[in-house]
Amino acid sequence: MTSSSTKDLVSQPYKYGFVTEIETDKIAKGLSEDVVRLISAKKEEPDFLLQFRLRAFRNWLTLEEPDWAELGYPEIDYQDIVYYAAPKQQDKKASLDEVDPKLLETFDKLGIPLSEQKRLSNVAVDAVFDSVSIATTYKEKLAEHGVVFCSFSEAVKEHPELIERYLGSVVSSNDNYFAALNSAVFSDGSFVFIPKGVECPMELSTYFRINSGDTGQFERTLIVAEEGASVSYLEGCTAPMFDTNQLHAAVVELVALDDASIKYSTVQNWYAGDENGVGGIYNFVTKRGQCRGARSRISWTQVETGSAITWKYPSCLLQGADSVGEFYSVALTNNCQQADTGTKMVHVGPRTRSTIVSKGISAGRSSNSYRGLVQMGRNAKGARNYSQCDSMLIGDQAAANTYPYIRSQQPQAAIEHEASTCRISEDQLFYLQSRGIGFEEAVSMMVSGFCRDVFNQLPMEFAAEADKLLALKLEGSVG
Amino acid sequence: MVSSVLAPVQERGRAALERLGLPTRRQEAWRLTDLKRLAAVAALPPSSTSVRQDLPAPSEGVLRLVLDGSQPSLEGQVWPQGFSLLNHADLEQVLGQILDHCGCAEAWPVEFNHASSHQLLALRIRGKVPPLELVLSGGDGLVATRVILILDEKADLDLLEVVLAEGVSAHSHVIEVHLGQEAELRHGFLATADGQASLLAHLAVEQAPRSRYAFTSVVTGWSLGRVEPRVVQLEGQAETTLKGLAMTSAEQQLATHTAVRFDGPEGELDQLQKCLASGQSHTIFNGAIDVPRVAQRTNAAQLSRNLLLSGQARVDTKPELEIVADDVRCAHGATVSQLQEDELFYLQSRGIGASDAAALLLRGACQEVIEQLPSLAKAWQPLNRVMESLDR
């Protein structure tokens, strides 16, 4: 590709960058045990949860911020962050009609209509605004099947026994620095419970919106699929454009019992900062699924296009015999974005299987790293892993790094890892152009061809959207 | 050969070791290392000289030198045409320079060698010369050897380094190699021990354009082994081939850390690392490839193949690719498995017993690397040595 044209492949203006003017209930900046207690009190939490938070906070104080990732950013001042902000509305409304119209309008603008008339027909949505759930659609319909889909806060009130049983059971409160921080101060998030034998009748989706400029975002998602249950869940994320950085440290825990299946898809489009790297979200996320039961299956699919910094490794702990873990990822970085992402597949049980497909695309001056761990424990007899990590470089100033760690202690386990690096060659571009296909479309065809194996894993409703999102990110004024 | 130039180097090494202390688990490069064994190596007294007598006769036309870390000089050595010792002035200029270029001058094993070695072989090679064999060996305790090879433009050399050790001993070896334009070096490294000795070997190689460097390492039988080849293509446009066979049994631990950097365009790398772990042993491979922006049209391929031969053994492998140039071809792959059941079954179905079949397949797996050793290695019967060490 000619150098002038690659330079023009810059992201188009971020269209979700607006701020919603709404009164919020915010506490003062800074983090202390009192702040943790205050958050818990505001949310009227049971004592077990306050104790969970306090343990996490004390752990956090003893932990160090990780520095092993291929990321550079100025030191984060954890005392300069607001740890609780919520749009001012009284209790969560029984009916959407009572939700502040400004909030509904915000989600409308983001393409997530919540009102009865316009909502997506086969997708139930939990809308989270500045870490607080403001509305969940189709709750009643789901309840008919015994499926619980609600905000985390509601779940704490209505299903405290489930929360107490599963919270922190996959990602403990001292798992890592950011997980400990989240455990101490998380404000809301989504909770999903699929009872034994139930196949969730519709796609579930949570839409996260950051609005405030100085507020940290700490959501917590917990999905439990009992024996034989199955669910497909998708999360989307956007944020306004600020010239400061916002910290987002979420935790997601998935639990799959015998024969259960959880498919978790993410389309992450947080604000990435401008072309000079000013502003953008610092995205430090801990996601882990535990295949607790035999023959259970957890599949992560992620399309990561936003954030100034991405640090996330959705992982599977494959305990149940014959359980299956999957990770399909597209990570696109442009301008000054930095992404260090990948997965961990920890094979504990016999005949467990995992598949990793990672596609990294680096453009501009960005840095895109795949970091993965495949581990075969002593009892993982007959276990298998296949990994494929491909990088595509656009322009000669972007970096693509690959760090696949492999560890095996079981001779009867097989691991296979392949990786390649490619670029869009001038000849390929010319070939498409000489058939009447424009430069931008040619680039986007090749990029989506590169990502096809991953897009195929997304729920139908979102595959086309992800494709479009990627095209937009690379679109620009071709000179 | 011993040289006053080493005095300041020793001082530097001692100071560095004092400053650095022993490596810790918090350092990524040492995270998996058995640090207790490393501490034991660091505490060993210098070896008392004992040159081995049981060496096989060298192949014909081969120049053999024996380095035991203490022999004062090679005075009286007759040098074939094309070999010459570096003079004092040259030595002062080049000593440590290649380590610097390869970014490993301050690595712990290098500083450890700095502090310990008082023997230095520094040779300049011109034109096509007879094969050179360096036997690195000593008695109990710590042996430290250091070699510098400067291959002038178009020089052509077959080099075999043989490291032998037994008993409670350790060998620290540092070799620096410069390949001038169009120079060729086929470098074999055959290091076998009896399971008690330890090895810390560091290679720093810099390549000028159009030079070709082929390194083949066969390492087995070390209680604690660490082999670290570092190659820099100074201006790209060179060929690097790295083939490694690392085998462990009993409770041995053997780490191979390779690093290749392309500081110019059109460089080529072909790398294969094989690790075989049996018993309760542990192999580690860490293969870094660095392709910065100047290294357009680099073509690099790395393959890490691991055989895990026992339920108590452990394999860790970690390729590391860092690429900033867009017009490059970099591929890497890794596999970990046991011997292929269908291959075993095929042999058994032809009447070969299970253990013979396994041995046959293992020989095959080793042979792929061993046959890449320069031909002078034949005198050492490398395949037999390796298979013996596996049986032990």
Added chain:
Amino acid sequence: MIRPDAELLLEITDLHAAVEDKPILKGVNLQVRAGEIHAVMGRNGSGKSTLSKVLAGHPAYRVTGGSVRYRSQDLFELEPEERARLGVFLGFQYPVEIPGVSNLEFLRVATNARREKQGAEELDTFAFEDHVGEKLAVVQMDPAFLERSVNEGFSGGEKKRNEILQMALLEPVVSILDETDSGLDIDALRIVAGGVNQLATTDNATLLITHYQRLLDEITPDYVHVMAAGRILRTGGRELALELEQTGYDWVDKELAAQGVA
């Protein structure tokens, strides 16, 4: 078919072009009218492949002088994709493989880009499958190739057939076929040539760039041009190709020497 009153489709005048500052084309003159089939012959390095790349707009080739008018329009003002949409088609000597991009999708997007310019309606996925099904017959191609990535893992013959399939779909006005015969066995050559013959009409024109006479046994040219040292050295009818077959290219050197070029 030669008709002096037919539309002048392509007019190449004193064309000069270079690759990485190395001049390759040094004054090419050529006129192509509707209904005509031209063969451009010459040895390796004579500039014939460069001519095809320049006409299609490959970015590595730089035009340093002269002009090319396509239906009275300045060809060099147009991006490669615009040329294709207006009916200029290059059949590649070495069609590139594009992993991940579905052949069917690629053909559909390209066909629709051309159809939009032609004022024809866009074909949706289903309509296009029918449409492409008809065209497959032209090159006797297995529909299974549509499901694969563009040219990925295709044999040499399959790649060339895929090229002619694209030609059938894009209905070009001027087709430039660069060494379409290279690497083909005789059966594949017949199929490809048969496709080209089927697609030739009185309204379009074909420029065959070839090394050997054997393609011209299958496709009868109206004109044969011999290129050497970046220029057209001689133009004749079909008999010129036969003459070359017998005498080889040695006379070219003599003629160049006489002109003081070589």
